[in-house]
Amino acid sequence: MNFQKISSSRRRFIQGVMATGALSAISSGPLISRAWAAETNPEQWVQSGCHFGAFEAKVVNGEWTDTRSFKHDKFPCDMLKAVREIVYNPSRVRYPMIRLDWLLKREKSDRSQRGDNRFVRVTWDQALDLFWQELERVQKQYGSSGVFTGFADWQMVGKLHKAGGAIDRALSMHGSYVTTVGDYSAAAAQVVLPHVIGSLEVYEQQTSLPLVIENTNIIILWGCDPIKNLQIEYLVPDHEPFGYWQQIKEKVTQGKMRVISIDPVRSKTQNYLGCEQLALNPQTDVALMLGLAHTLYSEKLHDEAFIKEYSVGFEQFLPYLTGETDKQPKDANWAEAICGISAEEIRELARQLVKGRTQFMGGWCVQRMHHGEQYPWMLVVLATMVGQIGLPGGGIGFGWHYNGGGTITSKGPVLSGLGGLNNPPKAVHAANFRGASPHIPVSRMVDCLLSPGKKLAFNGETLTFPDIKMAIFTAANPFHAQQDRNRMIEAWKKLETIIVLDHQWTASCRFADIVLPVTTRYERNDIEQFGTHSNKGLLAIRQVVKPQFEARHDFDIFTELCKRFNQNETYSEKQTEMQWIRRLYDEGRKQGQETGITMPDFDTFWNGEGYIEYPTGTPWVRHGEFRESPDLNPLGTPSGLIEIYSKTIAGFGYQDCPGHPVWLEPFERSHTGKQAESYPLHLQSCHPDKRLHSQICSSDNYRQTYAVNGREPLYINPTDAKVRGLKNGDIARVFNARGQVLAGVVISEDYAPGVIRIHEGAWYSPQEGGKAGTLCTYGDPNVLSADIGTSQLAQGPSAHTAIVQVERYQGVIPAVTGFGGPQLVQGTHA
Numbered sequence: 001m002n003f004q005k006i007s008s009s010r011r012r013f014i015q016g017v018m019a020t021g022a023l024s025a026i027s028s029g030p031l032i033s034r035a036w037a038a039e040t041n042p043e044q045w046v047q048s049g050c051h052f053g054a055f056e057a058k059v060v061n062g063e064w065t066d067t068r069s070f071k072h073d074k075f076p077c078d079m080l081k082a083v084r085e086i087v088y089n090p091s092r093v094r095y096p097m098i099r100l101d102w103l104l105k106r107e108k109s110d111r112s113q114r115g116d117n118r119f120v121r122v123t124w125d126q127a128l129d130l131f132w133q134e135l136e137r138v139q140k141q142y143g144s145s146g147v148f149t150g151f152a153d154w155q156m157v158g159k160l161h162k163a164g165g166a167i168d169r170a171l172s173m174h175g176s177y178v179t180t181v182g183d184y185s186a187a188a189a190q191v192v193l194p195h196v197i198g199s200l201e202v203y204e205q206q207t208s209l210p211l212v213i214e215n216t217n218i219i220i221l222w223g224c225d226p227i228k229n230l231q232i233e234y235l236v237p238d239h240e241p242f243g244y245w246q247q248i249k250e251k252v253t254q255g256k257m258r259v260i261s262i263d264p265v266r267s268k269t270q271n272y273l274g275c276e277q278l279a280l281n282p283q284t285d286v287a288l289m290l291g292l293a294h295t296l297y298s299e300k301l302h303d304e305a306f307i308k309e310y311s312v313g314f315e316q317f318l319p320y321l322t323g324e325t326d327k328q329p330k331d332a333n334w335a336e337a338i339c340g341i342s343a344e345e346i347r348e349l350a351r352q353l354v355k356g357r358t359q360f361m362g363g364w365c366v367q368r369m370h371h372g373e374q375y376p377w378m379l380v381v382l383a384t385m386v387g388q389i390g391l392p393g394g395g396i397g398f399g400w401h402y403n404g405g406g407t408i409t410s411k412g413p414v415l416s417g418l419g420g421l422n423n424p425p426k427a428v429h430a431a432n433f434r435g436a437s438p439h440i441p442v443s444r445m446v447d448c449l450l451s452p453g454k455k456l457a458f459n460g461e462t463l464t465f466p467d468i469k470m471a472i473f474t475a476a477n478p479f480h481a482q483q484d485r486n487r488m489i490e491a492w493k494k495l496e497t498i499i500v501l502d503h504q505w506t507a508s509c510r511f512a513d514i515v516l517p518v519t520t521r522y523e524r525n526d527i528e529q530f531g532t533h534s535n536k537g538l539l540a541i542r543q544v545v546k547p548q549f550e551a552r553h554d555f556d557i558f559t560e561l562c563k564r565f566n567q568n569e570t571y572s573e574k575q576t577e578m579q580w581i582r583r584l585y586d587e588g589r590k591q592g593q594e595t596g597i598t599m600p601d602f603d604t605f606w607n608g609e610g611y612i613e614y615p616t617g618t619p620w621v622r623h624g625e626f627r628e629s630p631d632l633n634p635l636g637t638p639s640g641l642i643e644i645y646s647k648t649i650a651g652f653g654y655q656d657c658p659g660h661p662v663w664l665e666p667f668e669r670s671h672t673g674k675q676a677e678s679y680p681l682h683l684q685s686c687h688p689d690k691r692l693h694s695q696i697c698s699s700d701n702y703r704q705t706y707a708v709n710g711r712e713p714l715y716i717n718p719t720d721a722k723v724r725g726l727k728n729g730d731i732a733r734v735f736n737a738r739g740q741v742l743a744g745v746v747i748s749e750d751y752a753p754g755v756i757r758i759h760e761g762a763w764y765s766p767q768e769g770g771k772a773g774t775l776c777t778y779g780d781p782n783v784l785s786a787d788i789g790t791s792q793l794a795q796g797p798s799a800h801t802a803i804v805q806v807e808r809y810q811g812v813i814p815a816v817t818g819f820g821g822p823q824l825v826q827g828t829h830a
């Protein structure tokens, strides 16, 4: 591959032409950072960090040439190989761009042209004038309900350069706007678990892994793949959990601990640990859990004393479990018919659960399904019946695969970051939502666009969908994240104006009207925690290379936008980038002093090693305080106890989410479920081993390390492949009534018959840009997923309720369309 050579020489050429084009509103300040010194220093290693870990970049004459992992990271992640390419790849957003027809006709543009990728390059001033004029027009014409900001939060790391903080701070000085509640990650669990166990659970620290290693006899990984998913964190990972998982692996090998993965697929974690598996049918977890609960109850193995002291509502749940209410006992035989695990295995597992110390580790994929609320709720009920919640190495947690769950949290200060203003000025436009809801559940966005004014039940509220006319996306790629691409393409036509801020030319950019180029993390200075839950230390994140092309920091873009309504100085507080970083550091240092933690002064930190490690904390047990004293440390539920039956939820009267957990058929299911005949395969769209969602998919060289024939891999069982005449490396067409994609076949015994996988985040690459129903040439699984809320309770995404058919692709194989920049149209300025 010599693309690197080509692109880097082209880059130098363009940089030469644009010598002063990349001016940012914030200068580097009076401090000379190592990164700025790079200009004069012909060769050096610069420390930086990202969601994949901390690292050092080799910079030669201002160009990033090599990457090595951070010396304090003992388990560096492979994806670091892809980060350099994020700066230098053909899909980089280079200049402010406006969609051709929008530039000519603004809000009256032909919206069916969205996706054809024809754009005109404009100056920053033109682009920001248009952005501001649109905000003004929409606020005046439609009020607050006309403007929507959706960001899914996977902005780059850094306390200062937070894309979400940057947009909120600016837009809230201009007016109000429709926002989102919940996220794609754990929407169902986030809504149901506070009713059941009093907190979100998903984003919280877990029992310290050393206590698990010491005390646990059986770990149940319930749809949970920590070895794959712990590679990335929301902040900079320290990858400490991998050391603990290595110890767990040793115990498994020595037969001193059992780990059972309940998963239709042999996960990366299972393969790493060499552990056991129960390969249940997809989407049938609640049936299996009920079978386990029924066995515990009928064999009198459940912990009656624990249930009595720490929970409410077992008596309301029991008649359902025993079949008193519906003549159907939810026993192991009943469960077998649904989940495919033999009744004997179910009974045996139930007995094992109470033999020693059992730690349930619940992942999130199973709640990203239709009726996704039932799985976390029923898992809490099962753990309650086992009776070990709050014991070291026992009980339940839903965050073991995320943000370094199970590390020991340090005693160090947690630095704040860019946020709202303390005393914000009066907004230019007063809030006026015209009777509509100011927020919508994030994955209901397309429903909202298609049916403004419609009512939506959500967690006991009734929301009215606002009539959104203008959407602004920053640090989000809705053309990856959102389900049912073809329905979404139609819904997008309802929007008069779409603005996207990104550094990669994603499908969301192709479907936008105004695209603004932002800098990557590696073109900014910042500070960030090393370890999200562990907060192990503090890391200087230094600028590796200067902003490329005309990219600007999110912060600077919004400072400039605020200039249009005279609030730029309020916005920036007249602080430069380095002044901000110093301020955030000094606040943390002060916080540290109050708790006896000594940190060097800022200059020593920044100009020195740029890394400090905090004193370690002490091991901790999740729900331990509650178990010790439920009266003094009640849960956040109405009763203060675990709610097996929730009066609150029962009171909402939702048929699709009654007062205690139940087995409910999803709207479609493989393995003898509904509609399995026409589309017999279950499609998993799990989180990728080699990406963070859609991020780094545009790193061309790295993508080639996993792509098959240039397409996203489709993992399939040998039997399913054979009956379809598929071989490794073939290009297959995957389809259902919602859409069709091409993908590259990988035959693997890891996949159970009837279960296939295409990882989420594969870039949407329409054969005919903008046309609903067209073939996706690369393999975006959200062309095939359904856009239906989990239930009236949480209205979360049901991405993993998807069945499909696969066939060998016949005919001329089309080129992949999704990568690279826009098609430049010249000289058509309105």
Ligand SMILES: Nc1nc2c(c(=O)[nH]1)N[C@H]1C(S)=C(S)[C@@H](COP(=O)(O)OP(=O)(O)OC[C@H]3O[C@@H](n4cnc5c(=O)[nH]c(N)nc54)[C@H](O)[C@@H]3O)O[C@H]1N2
Residues within 6 Å of the ligand: 184, 185, 186, 222, 223, 224, 225, 228, 229, 230, 231, 232, 262, 263, 264, 265, 267, 280, 281, 282, 283, 284, 285, 363, 364, 365, 366, 401, 402, 684, 685, 686, 687, 688, 689, 690, 691, 692, 693, 800
């Ligand atoms: N490498 C990497 N790590 C990541 C991310 C990433 O993009 N890349 N994203 C991060 C984010 S934002 C999130 S939200 C989390 C996501 O965390 P999760 O949603 O927990 O992760 P997934 O990998 O999608 O799925 C976990 C496991 O669920 C299993 N599973 C699928 N269907 C079923 C089923 O019907 N029953 C059972 N029992 N198991 C099933 C899958 O086979 C898989 O092994 O990961 C985080 N970590």
Ligand SMILES: Nc1nc2c(c(=O)[nH]1)N[C@H]1C(S)=C(S)[C@@H](COP(=O)(O)OP(=O)(O)OC[C@H]3O[C@@H](n4cnc5c(=O)[nH]c(N)nc54)[C@H](O)[C@@H]3O)O[C@H]1N2
Residues within 6 Å of the ligand: 152, 153, 154, 155, 156, 161, 162, 163, 184, 185, 186, 368, 474, 475, 476, 477, 478, 480, 481, 482, 501, 502, 503, 504, 506, 518, 521, 554, 685, 686, 687, 692, 693, 694, 695, 760, 761, 781, 782, 785, 799, 800
């Ligand atoms: N089928 C299916 N779909 C899913 C899921 C699934 O399991 N299956 N999982 C869902 C989950 S859990 C999640 S969290 C979502 C993730 O959905 P998203 O958060 O939309 O996914 P990302 O690919 O991380 O998109 C982030 C975008 O922000 C850009 N970006 C990064 N840093 C910055 C920055 O500092 N400034 C600006 N302006 N832009 C930046 C990146 O280049 C990228 O294009 O996807 C969801 N979609």
Ligand SMILES: [Mo]
Residues within 6 Å of the ligand: 184, 185, 186
């Ligand atoms: Mo997520």
